[in-house]
Amino acid sequence: MGRKRTKSGKIRLAEVAELAGVSPITASRFFRNPEALSVAKRARVESAARELGYVPNLAARALASQRTEVIAVLIPSLTNNVFSDVLRGIYDASEGSRYSIQLSNTRYSILQEEKLLRLFLAQKPAGLIVTGIDQTTESRAMLEAADCPIVQIMELGPAPVDMMIGFSHYDAARAAIAHLFAQGCRRVGFVGARMDPRVQRRLDGYVAAMKDAGLFDQRLVVTTATPTSVTLGGTLFADLLAREPNIDAVFCANDDLALGVLFECRRREITVPDQIAIIGFNDLEFMASAVPTLTSVRTNRYEMGRTAATMLIEAIEGRRPEQPVLDLGFKVIERQSSLAQRADSQPALSGMVAGRTK
Amino acid sequence: MGRKRTKSGKIRLAEVAELAGVSPITASRFFRNPEALSVAKRARVESAARELGYVPNLAARALASQRTEVIAVLIPSLTNNVFSDVLRGIYDASEGSRYSIQLSNTRYSILQEEKLLRLFLAQKPAGLIVTGIDQTTESRAMLEAADCPIVQIMELGPAPVDMMIGFSHYDAARAAIAHLFAQGCRRVGFVGARMDPRVQRRLDGYVAAMKDAGLFDQRLVVTTATPTSVTLGGTLFADLLAREPNIDAVFCANDDLALGVLFECRRREITVPDQIAIIGFNDLEFMASAVPTLTSVRTNRYEMGRTAATMLIEAIEGRRPEQPVLDLGFKVIERQSSLAQRADSQPALSGMVAGRTK
C-alpha cells in the first residue's frame, strides 16, 4: 500500500521495475526472455512481480511490439460435433502457451470467411488456422500476403498456403464403399446433408467408387443443403427408400445421419445389417454403443486440432516443422451394422481398413 | 498509391483523416459515435475509410481508451453438447456487435476458473460471462470488484453477482420425477456422470422427490465422476440393474446417458417403456428421433447463451435490463419412452409439464 499506481489502480511494469530496482526495460525483458537477465536480477524481478500481482497489459504490448499473441481460428460451424473435437484439440494445445485463441464462425460462407479474414489480419495475429481449401480468390491472396504462419485444417489439397493438416475425404469415402463391396453390398445409397466442400468430396469418392464398379445410379444419391441432424437422417433415408426400395446399404456422410437411418430402419422393421447395411462417417462416440454397433470411418479430429495448433505455435516461434503438410489418415472401423452375416465373414468389432493418401 | 503509410504498411486513422480533410480525432469519432459528426464530414470520413480499406488497430484503441471490446466467457467444457448450444447463442448475439468473444475452458475446476478470471480481468474486458454460481471465495471477490457487467449462466442462485440467467436444475429434476410418478413408476433409478454442481442439483431434486414420496433408496443412485458419454450410460445402467434389478424407471442426468441406457435395454431385450421407463435431460435433438422416442427435460440452451450475451451487451452500453435475473424455465417433453401403456394414459408426443422457479 502507498505505492504509486496508475489511475486505473493497475500495477504497471514500471512499478515492478522500481520495486525490483531495475529499469522498466529490464523488467520487460524478464517476461519475454528471462534468459537474457542475470540470475540475480531475474530473481528480483520475479519476486517483485509476484508481490505486486503484476499482470501485463496485452494491449500496450501489442501496440508497442506490433504483434499480438493471438491465434485466429476460422471454422464453419460451432454446432457440428466434428468441430467441437477439433476445437478442443486447439484449445488444449494453446493452453500453457502464451497464445490465446480468437475463434470465429464462418457459417459455411466463404464470403463471410473473407470478411473475417480481413478483420483478423488487420489485428496482426501471431498465427492463423483456417478450415479447408476452398477460399475465395481474395481470401487466398490475403492468406498468401499474411506475415504469420497459417495452418489449413480438415482436409488436404494440392496447393497449401503454408502448413496443412487433414486427410482425404475422397479416399475415405472410397474406403467406406470398398468395405461395403467387400461385404457383398451392391446397391449402395448415399445420404448427405449440408453438402459443404468436404461432404461434397465424400460424395465424389462415393460416385467414383460406384462408377468403377459399374454400379453408379443417380437415384441412389439423396442430399440436401439443410444442416445435418439425426432426424434428418431418417427423413433422407425415407426419401431414398421411396425412390429406390431395392438398396442393400447406405453410406451416410456423417454419423448423425447414420444414427437417424438406424432409427428409421427400426421404425420400419428393417433389420440391420441383414436387409440393409449402414456405414457412417467420423466415428463419434455413440457409434460403438448403438444396437447394432455402427460401422464408421474414424477421423482424428482432436488430434488434428491439437497438432494444427502445436505446429502453428512452433512455426510462430521460428521452428518450422519439417513436415508442413500432414496426412492424418482415417480408418474404417468395422462394426455390426455393415458386416455380412455369411459364415466366412470376419467376427464383428475387430477388423479395420486404414488409409493415408501418400 | 504514393500516400504515406506507417512502416507496417497499414492504414492509420491519421491517413483516413488526412484524405477526408478532417482532424484525426474527428475521424476517430466517426468510428465510435457517428452521430456526433455533421452529415457532410461523416460522409467524407466514411468514403475515405472505405477507399483506403481502413481497419482500426484494436490494440491502440484499447490502450488509449483503457477498455477493450472483448467479452470474456468462462465455461467448464468444450466437449459437452450443452455448452456448444450455449456458445452458439453467445456467438450469434455477439455477431454484428462490436464485441468479440474470448473463450476459455475451466475444465470443471473452480481453481482453474479463478486463475483465468484473474488473467481476464487484468485485460479489462467489456463484459464477462461465467458459468454457474459455485466460484471460489477469491473468484467471487474478484467478480464483485470487477468494473464490468457480468452474467452468470446455466443456473439460478440466491446471490447474483450482477445479472443471471438460467433455470432451476433442482426443480427440473423434481418435475422429471413427478412425471414418472404420474406414469405409475415407483422404483426410479438415477444415473449421473461428471457430477458437476448442476448435475449434483439434479440429483438433489431427484432425492427430494423420492423422499417426499417415501420411495428413496440409496441403492437406486449410480453416479461417477467420469465425463459423460453414451457408452457410459450403458455401463452405469448395467451397474444399476446389477444392484437393483427391480426398477421400473431411470432418470438420466443427461441425454447421452439416456441414449446409452436405451441401447443397453435393447441389448438386454428390456422393452421401453413397458418394463422400464427412461427420461433424459436437456432434450438434445436426437431424443425425438430415437425408437422409442425419448422423454427429456427441455432446457433452453441456445436462448440462454443468446440472451446472456444480449443482456450483457445492453448493460455494457449503459442500458441495464430491468430484469437482471432471468429464469428461462424448462419443459418435460413427454415421449414414448416414459408414457404408461395404460388405456387411460395420454397419447404420446403431446403433453408437457413446464416449470419456472418463481
Add this chain to the structure above:
DNA sequence: GTCTGAGCTGGTAGCGCTGTCAACGTTCCT
C-alpha cells in the same frame, strides 16, 4: 597492462488511438 568482445542494462522515442477540454460557429432567446 591494454584491447576485444560478449553479456547485460538502460535511455529514448515512439506504437495508433482516444480522453479532456477549449474554441469555434450557429441558432435562438431576451
Add this chain to the structure above:
DNA sequence: AGGAACGTTGACAGCGCTACCAGCTCAGAC
C-alpha cells in the same frame, strides 16, 4: 444587439509497453 446554449471540431497529452541502440562491466587474449 447581446448573450446563452448548443452542436461541432481540433490540439494536446498520454495509455503501458517495447524496438533500437548505446554504454557499461568483466573475462580472456595478447
